[in-house]
Amino acid sequence: MVQRRVQPEHVQVAATLRRMREQAKVSREESAVLLGCTVSKIGDLETGRSKPKPVELERLLDHFGVAGDERAELVEFARTARGRRASGPYTAATVPNNHRRIVDLEAQAVSSLCYSGELVPGILQVEPYAKALLDWSWQGKEAEVGKLLALRMERGRLLTRTHRPPLRYWCILGEGALHTVVGGDAVMRQQVEHLVALNTTTENVTIQVMPYDGGPHAFRGLLATLHRFPPPAPDILLTDSYGRETIQDRPQVVERATHHLDLMKGMALSREASTEILRACL
Structure with a gap:
């Protein structure tokens, strides 16, 4: 089976999401319960193997207590990441x-x-x-x-x-x-x-x-x-x-x-x- 290539812009979103979770002192297990998914899916979201859906990202950011410009900028970046070239x-x-x-x-x-x-x-x-x-x-x-x-x-x-x-x-x-x-x-x-x-x-x-x-x-x-x-x-x-x-x-x-x-x-x-x-x- 050919493994789908991870996009670097997804890694950027993933890295920021992991940092926010750790700063909020929230475990991966707690995040999984919040989204009703497996812990392995949270791991995929935090390594860029999968991209969070907009509603998933908003729920996680709510739980992590992230607000203001940093939240808005990450949500916008994640929304447009599919067509964004990493060499910009x-x-x-x-x-x-x-x-x-x-x-x-x-x-x-x-x-x-x-x-x-x-x-x-x-x-x-x-x-x-x-x-x-x-x-x-x-x-x-x-x-x-x-x-x-x-x-x-x-x-x-x-x-x-x-x-x-x-x-x-x-x-x-x-x-x-x-x-x-x-x-x-x-x-x-x-x-x-x-x-x-x-x-x-x-x-x-x-x-x-x-x-x-x-x-x-x-x-x-x-x-x-x-x-x-x-x-x-x-x-x-x-x-x-x-x-x-x-x-x-x-x-x-x-x-x-x-x-x-x-x-x-x-x-x-x-x-x-x-x-x-x-x-x-x-």
Whole structure:
């Protein structure tokens, strides 16, 4: 029997639905009773194997106590997801709920492989480093900075979560990120110390430094992240450049990106050598 391919936009709805249920402290069993279905169907709804009917989604959101803009935006996204292409742009700066949904994708993933050339990726950032970046991006908008900072710190906890297996995270970090001063010398020292600690004490995190002389590669000038999900959901590639965050699931594109990211692992320094480079920056 040929298994129907899971659509990435359904994975986005599923990831957000699971996060809302967990925040409401509602079990899958309770959700199943609410909808009059099996627990396995709730699992399918939360992995993207099936899409909730509008009435099911509304009932779940009522039970989870979700209201306001986040509810309206998720309902609208779910309603139009059937015809929505996953490769469209998402501008997190202007559409926070779409950004939240992309973060939910990260939370649903079982593993992620990231390349970042100039900045430490959000999930690895310490709070002062993240705040310095957000202050620069959202000058004078303290409320927005506060919300996005809390969200970014929430992402970091994916690496140490205990209610399910922590995210397996592999980062290829450009050497330039270690010399791009964000927030001043004291903040950079705290940030690098955090990277050293992750690389030496956290089994599910690997950080490789791509040296300046590592040579050309496919992701120069981009931030690229490859997310893997529980089967049968597809792998999803996120790329980020100025003003444009793109989600891509086409198999040929994802396979090519996976190949290039694997090549970059071989070009970058080993985990041990990378740790020594990081320590030398302290």
